[in-house]
Amino acid sequence: MTGGGFAGCVLALVNADVAERFTDTVIRAYHTTTGTDAAVHLSRPVAGTSLRTIPVSPLR
Secondary structure (H helix, E strand, O other): OOOOOOOOOOOOOOOHHHHHHHHHHHHHHHHHHHOOOOOOOOOOOOOOOOOOOOOOOOOO
């Protein structure tokens, strides 16, 4: 689970070939347990962030 205002958000890393089945299972189980509809967002990993150094002119 993540914190910092994400209201109990869960990040689950699953293989792409089972992602749809996993999503359906989570949605059904969450609704059965809480009576509330779950929101599920599928995504794929991409290249991460990087650090760029920007030259700064000295103040005069």
